[in-house]
Amino acid sequence: MRMDERKFLILQAIIDDYIMTAVPVGSRTISRKQGVGFSPATIRNEMSDLEELGYLDQPHTSSGRVPSPKAYRLYVDHLLKVSEVGREDAERISAYLHQRATQVEQVIKRAAQVLSDITQYTALVTAPEVEALRIVRVQLVPVSASKALVIVVTSAGLIKDAVIRVPEALGSHHLYELSQMLTNQLHGLSLSEVRRRFAELFVGMKENRRLLAGVLEVIENRLEDEAKGEVMVGGSANLLSHPEYADVEKAKHFLSVLESREKLYPLLKQAGAMEFTIRIGPENDLPELSECSLVTVGYHMGKQAGGTIGIIGPTRMDYGRVLSVLSYMGRMITEMLSEN
Amino acid sequence: MRMDERKFLILQAIIDDYIMTAVPVGSRTISRKQGVGFSPATIRNEMSDLEELGYLDQPHTSSGRVPSPKAYRLYVDHLLKVSEVGREDAERISAYLHQRATQVEQVIKRAAQVLSDITQYTALVTAPEVEALRIVRVQLVPVSASKALVIVVTSAGLIKDAVIRVPEALGSHHLYELSQMLTNQLHGLSLSEVRRRFAELFVGMKENRRLLAGVLEVIENRLEDEAKGEVMVGGSANLLSHPEYADVEKAKHFLSVLESREKLYPLLKQAGAMEFTIRIGPENDLPELSECSLVTVGYHMGKQAGGTIGIIGPTRMDYGRVLSVLSYMGRMITEMLSEN
DNA sequence: CCTGGCACTCGACCATCGAGAGTGCTAACA
DNA sequence: TGTTAGCACTCTCGATGGTCGAGTGCCAGG
Numbered sequence: 130m131r132m133d134e135r136k137f138l139i140l141q142a143i144i145d146d147y148i149m150t151a152v153p154v155g156s157r158t159i160s161r162k163q164g165v166g167f168s169p170a171t172i173r174n175e176m177s178d179l180e181e182l183g184y185l186d187q188p189h190t191s192s193g194r195v196p197s198p199k200a201y202r203l204y205v206d207h208l209l210k211v212s213e214v215g216r217e218d219a220e221r222i223s224a225y226l227h228q229r230a231t232q233v234e235q236v237i238k239r240a241a242q243v244l245s246d247i248t249q250y251t252a253l254v255t256a257p258e259v260e261a262l263r264i265v266r267v268q269l270v271p272v273s274a275s276k277a278l279v280i281v282v283t284s285a286g287l288i289k290d291a292v293i294r295v296p297e298a299l300g301s302h303h304l305y306e307l308s309q310m311l312t313n314q315l316h317g318l319s320l321s322e323v324r325r326r327f328a329e330l331f332v333g334m335k336e337n338r339r340l341l342a343g344v345l346e347v348i349e350n351r352l353e354d355e356a357k358g359e360v361m362v363g364g365s366a367n368l369l370s371h372p373e374y375a376d377v378e379k380a381k382h383f384l385s386v387l388e389s390r391e392k393l394y395p396l397l398k399q400a401g402a403m404e405f406t407i408r409i410g411p412e413n414d415l416p417e418l419s420e421c422s423l424v425t426v427g428y429h430m431g432k433q434a435g436g437t438i439g440i441i442g443p444t445r446m447d448y449g450r451v452l453s454v455l456s457y458m459g460r461m462i463t464e465m466l467s468e469n
Numbered sequence: 470m471r472m473d474e475r476k477f478l479i480l481q482a483i484i485d486d487y488i489m490t491a492v493p494v495g496s497r498t499i500s501r502k503q504g505v506g507f508s509p510a511t512i513r514n515e516m517s518d519l520e521e522l523g524y525l526d527q528p529h530t531s532s533g534r535v536p537s538p539k540a541y542r543l544y545v546d547h548l549l550k551v552s553e554v555g556r557e558d559a560e561r562i563s564a565y566l567h568q569r570a571t572q573v574e575q576v577i578k579r580a581a582q583v584l585s586d587i588t589q590y591t592a593l594v595t596a597p598e599v600e601a602l603r604i605v606r607v608q609l610v611p612v613s614a615s616k617a618l619v620i621v622v623t624s625a626g627l628i629k630d631a632v633i634r635v636p637e638a639l640g641s642h643h644l645y646e647l648s649q650m651l652t653n654q655l656h657g658l659s660l661s662e663v664r665r666r667f668a669e670l671f672v673g674m675k676e677n678r679r680l681l682a683g684v685l686e687v688i689e690n691r692l693e694d695e696a697k698g699e700v701m702v703g704g705s706a707n708l709l710s711h712p713e714y715a716d717v718e719k720a721k722h723f724l725s726v727l728e729s730r731e732k733l734y735p736l737l738k739q740a741g742a743m744e745f746t747i748r749i750g751p752e753n754d755l756p757e758l759s760e761c762s763l764v765t766v767g768y769h770m771g772k773q774a775g776g777t778i779g780i781i782g783p784t785r786m787d788y789g790r791v792l793s794v795l796s797y798m799g800r801m802i803t804e805m806l807s808e809n
Numbered sequence: 810c811c812t813g814g815c816a817c818t819c820g821a822c823c824a825t826c827g828a829g830a831g832t833g834c835t836a837a838c839a
Numbered sequence: 840t841g842t843t844a845g846c847a848c849t850c851t852c853g854a855t856g857g858t859c860g861a862g863t864g865c866c867a868g869g
Contacts, residue, residue: 265612265613266610266611266612268608268610270606270608270610270620270622271606271622272605272606272622273605278620278622280610280618280620282610282611282612282618290620301649305645309641363728364728365705365724365728366721366724366725366727366728369717369720369721369724370721374717375717377709377714377715377717377720380709380717380720381706381709381710384705384706384709384724385706387706388703388704388705388706
């Protein structure tokens with residue numbers, strides 16, 4: 130048995146209906162739909178076929194059918210028509226994003242909020258990846274007699290800072306000169322090249338080794354932190370509005386995944402470079418998410434850095450809308466961050 | 470009718486039991502308790518009195534009693550014996566906190582995690598208040614040809630930064646000198662005095678007015694941001710473990726409060742300076758939290774700044790344990806942040 | 810003043826039942 | 840041969856009603 134025109138039509142109708150209602154859909158419902166000119170009996174036969182083909186599941190013998198993950202896969206691959214983003218949604222997105230936002234983190238955080246607000250699902254946004262960034266400047270700023278702030282400015286304006294201990298003898302001027310030296314030495318290096326350069330620096334240096342080691346450690350630590358990954362979550366409560374989370378146990382599992390950056394980050398990271406990805410139910414590596422779908426799109430910050438924004442929700446998700454909203458948001462963020 | 474020794478005893482027993490089980494407690498249960506040498510009938514009479522006094526509620530005519538908010542109030546004010554924090558808990562707290570943490574934000578975030586982990590409630594932690602802080606240093610660092618990073622170092626090492634636009638003509642040295650000047654002028658001022666001093670600066674100045682205005686704006690913006698308040702939330706999923714949130718609607722309300730910093734922040738801010746506060750059920754201003762209790766303690770960062778850490782959970786909360794864990798945590802954070 | 814006893818109340822639990830939605834199958838029809 | 844009407848069957852859901860047990864209030868006796 131093979132899929133034919135009519136089977137596609139019916140499957141699509143079933144998925145559309147189920148996405149709207151979350152209720153198993155029966156043959157009558159489909160038959161009544163405009164554009165489907167067949168009797169319930171015919172539909173039933175087709176549905177039976179579709180079940181055999183693995184596209185539909187039946188919760189129990191005598192209730193309507195529910196789309197399987199395989200069906201959603203087919204849906205997003207072939208049947209989905211990605212609509213242009215709605216004017217209203219587009220306006221909300223711009224409005225939110227164009228509030229004065231000086232820091233990248235703020236943009237990211239706000240994006241997560243808007244997305245979850247608009248879609249009523251849960252939004253995930255990663256901070257820009259530091260991988261391909263290059264160092265523009267390193268600056269030491271005195272904070273107290275024995276402490277200084279190390280600031281690492283990277284290309285694309287991403288900034289990292291941390292406090293280190295410095296010898297009391299070093300004055301503000303001295304720190305400034307050190308900063309100039311470090312900037313000269315490290316300028317243009319990718320973060321992974323920094324370590325090598327530091328080794329060279331150490332060779333010809335007598336004083337201030339401790340201090341330099343501190344600076345190196347900061348740069349490395351910041352890298353590690355980055356590897357663990359910053360993920361902003363917006364709208365975790367939204368999930369509870371969907372009937373699939375009426376069961377508190379399920380909701381709890383889901384929420385605890387959202388709280389664990391360690392689990393969340395790889396999920397988004399994986400998708401990273403791709404223009405967009407859709408992971409449906411069991412296609413997610415995390416068993417906790419076997420009944421969720423994750424849609425992601427990438428964004429960029431200049432040419433060198435980028436991150437991922439995503440929406441996570443029940444497999445029964447409005448993929449069309451989510452995809453259009455997400456990709457619009459991706460473009461907007463890219464635009465915002467690149468003009469800096 | 471007045472409270473006497475025995476009524477206190479019985480009330481305490483009821484509260485203790487209810488805190489453990491979340492089930493309305495009956496006279497037999499109390500009568501069986503060690504230390505209470507009375508028959509169920511006697512207890513019943515006392516319970517009836519306690520109900521009349523407003524300390525107990527009866528969900529329906531023939532089931533056990535449940536403590537009222539008034540009872541909890543009495544409990545925390547008079548009956549509660551704050552135990553020393555458990556050795557195990559103390560160890561977990563130190564272990565978490567003493568992981569290398571260079572930034573205040575990290576300490577804060579981690580604290581929220583540990584607290585929620587240990588107590589199984591939801592933890593809230595505010596970043597240190599900037600109110601009483603004084604400026605130690607202002608520094609401009611070039612980021613690109615036409616952008617610079619403004620760094621405001623405050624007493625206690627709290628750092629704020631933001632990117633502003635600068636005239637292309639200004640070189641790195643020029644920025645450095647400007648930084649020195651600004652630091653000289655603003656050093657030691659509270660943030661609220663800065664605006665006045667800026668007005669004076671403007672008078673005698675011809676060039677760079679635009680730039681200075683930018684710096685002022687940054688300082689002010691950062692202040693505003695601060696007023697909106699940074700609040701870290703840990704363990705929001707924990708709430709779902711408690712039977713009072715078996716109802717998904719309730720859980721949703723609660724979670725959406727947790728997501729709205731605007732609501733959360735004043736709640737903690739209010740408590741701010743106090744050594745500790747306990748807000749029970751309707752004592753909270755937010756109607757969404759009328760069935761929750763909020764326990765907070767303050768922490769300090771040096772002499773000038775401080776924030777609040779808190780636990781939020783059902784009114785039926787283990788106040789003793791929460792209080793001891795919180796105050797221990799408060800002391801630890803104070804210690805950590807002050808040695809910087 | 811305390812306590813045992815007793816009648817009463819009320820929610821939780823369970824079984825039963827009918828309605829309704831949906832199915833699969835068969836036979837008739839175009 | 841594909842489509843449809845009809846029919847018996849299945850399963851969920853909600854309402855109904857009965858029983859059980861925990862708990863109460865009150866009264867009378869110690």
